[in-house]
Amino acid sequence: MSRSSSPSSMWAQTWSLIRPYFWESPQRASALALIAFVLVLSVFGGWWQTKLVAWMGAKTNALQSKNREQFYALLPDFCWLLLVLIVVVVMAFYLAEVLEIRWRRWFTKRLLARWFEHRAFYQLELMRNMPGSQMPDNPDQRIHEDVQRFVSSTCSLVTGLMVSLATLVVFGAVLAGIDDGADLMIAGEAVNIPGFMLWVALLYCGAGTLITYWLGRALKQMNFELQKREAHFRYHMARVRDNAEAIALDRAQEIEHFQLDQKLEALLQSKYALVKRQTRLSWFTNFFSNLSMLFPYLVLAERYFGGHISMGTLVEVSMAFGMVQTSLSWFINNFSGLAEWRASAQRLAELESALDRAVEPSALHHDSVDSHLAVEGLELRLPSGQLLLQNIAIRIEKGCNVLIGGPSGCGKSTLLRAFSGIWPFAKGHVSLPDKVMFIPQQPYFPEGRLRDALAYPSHAENYSDTQFAQALMQAGLSALQSRLDDFEAWQSLLSGGERQRLAVARVLLKQPAWVFADEASSALDNASEARVYEALTQMAQRNGGAVISVAHRDSVRKYHQQQWLLDPKTHGLNAAMVTERPAPSSTATAC
Missing domain, CATH: 1.20.1560.10 (ABC transporter type 1, transmembrane domain)
Known part of the structure; x- marks a missing residue:
């Protein structure tokens, strides 16, 4: 200034x-x-x-x-x-x-x-x-x-x-x-x-x-x-x-x-x-x-x-x-x-x-649809102006889970931010279903009661003790069921793996149809990862949606039907079924 x-x-x-x-x-x-x-x-x-x-x-x-x-x-x-x-x-x-x-x-x-x-x-x-x-x-x-x-x-x-x-x-x-x-x-x-x-x-x-x-x-x-x-x-x-x-x-x-x-x-x-x-x-x-x-x-x-x-x-x-x-x-x-x-x-x-x-209007336009995710003419840049992706067209139907991969820094997390509508350095059009939740790499939990941290940003009074207990159990945090009314600084009290499972429990509590997970299991062991992904995919299938994940670990591939690899050289993505070798494409239709 x-x-x-x-x-x-x-x-x-x-x-x-x-x-x-x-x-x-x-x-x-x-x-x-x-x-x-x-x-x-x-x-x-x-x-x-x-x-x-x-x-x-x-x-x-x-x-x-x-x-x-x-x-x-x-x-x-x-x-x-x-x-x-x-x-x-x-x-x-x-x-x-x-x-x-x-x-x-x-x-x-x-x-x-x-x-x-x-x-x-x-x-x-x-x-x-x-x-x-x-x-x-x-x-x-x-x-x-x-x-x-x-x-x-x-x-x-x-x-x-x-x-x-x-x-x-x-x-x-x-x-x-x-x-x-x-x-x-x-x-x-x-x-x-x-x-x-x-x-x-x-x-x-x-x-x-x-x-x-x-x-x-x-x-x-x-x-x-x-x-x-x-x-x-x-x-x-x-x-x-x-x-x-x-x-x-x-x-x-x-x-x-x-x-x-x-x-x-x-x-x-x-x-x-x-x-x-x-x-x-x-x-x-x-x-x-x-x-x-x-x-x-x-x-x-x-x-x-x-x-x-x-x-x-x-x-x-x-x-x-x-x-x-x-x-x-x-x-x-x-x-x-x-x-x-x-x-x-x-x-x-x-x-x-x-x-x-x-608060100036973004060049990325959002609207709501019922049963799929669609992106047209998407262009993503970093705040520095560096181009990440361009001319991307995406369509994901309900019931088709997608794994997004690629080298570090190619724009995987930024793509999810564009889906959510929070990334201002983007152009194009995004059609997003209504019942959607995002799991960030670093989930945030406010100080207070555990039930408030779990319900965040909703009010804890909207959910019963039974719903809280079931969500914690599904995420592998049954030991916390007795601490719903404990007042703690959960952000610093819990380990990295516990914070990731608590973020998953938050999603399971609210039961959205569509879930976007950004390295949501990176701090979990294989057994815990399998448990939370099975719970997420079953919930998405039951509610008529899908799970879209950003991950580097091959262990989560089996929970997805299609994989997209972002290519930093062409600023595009390569799409394929998880059992196939990815083929270059600027247009991807999942399932």
């Missing part, structure tokens, strides 16, 4: 993330109402603070004149002024948090739906292997962390901006009203400048904003790079956990440790560079904010010492100046947060763009 973009493009990207919820979602009315309430409370809170400022001025004058009665008479006013202000601030905070929670829920669910729609989660991983691909990395991290960071930052920044604008308007008017202006000598004549302190505040904060932008303009890109490296480090650790056994058997812990150290050093270097830039910015922002406490007194000192203003007025003007300065310093105080917010927005915009591309 490109890291550089024009300001208009960046804000267009950001607006495209904000607009759907506030302008297009069913919750837009309540969302806008919450924003309106927060805005009203912010304006009211800013106006109410002027009363506290006026109270501080009156209190200061009472102290200066040593007026005991007036001082104590002012105390009850402070109590109720402070109480109302606290209620307003807390309510504004609560409503802003409610808005953040609702928006995050909607945004996350929307991205999750898009990620799963048309199996985009699978297509994104495939498209990353395309030449010149700039597909986003770690979509899981973007959906989880970047959505949370973007929504929280947006609500916080916008709320803070609204409060700052309200404060600027209210206290700007107060400052202009309290300050009767200052006389400046221009061309030898005294010229009165109304609202002099307001103009001083504007100039003071304007200069601070320009300097802050100049010092911190690189923070957005640095935050983007840091978030990317953090995600890579976490993803690599997750891969070590998911592949713990293979890494341990290969005694590869040292190289994995080394690679994680490298990623850790990379992210820490990025963090260190970010901290150095933030420190340079912090020198200025701290100096600027602390100077602002003294600055109005320096400007007004001569007017006070000259008797033009009272101590109370000096305090009121100084406090109003501080409020105006704080509101005008919103950009300065939030510059680092804005950089992180923009980095999160860019990562989410990249994910949205990738999801748009991932």
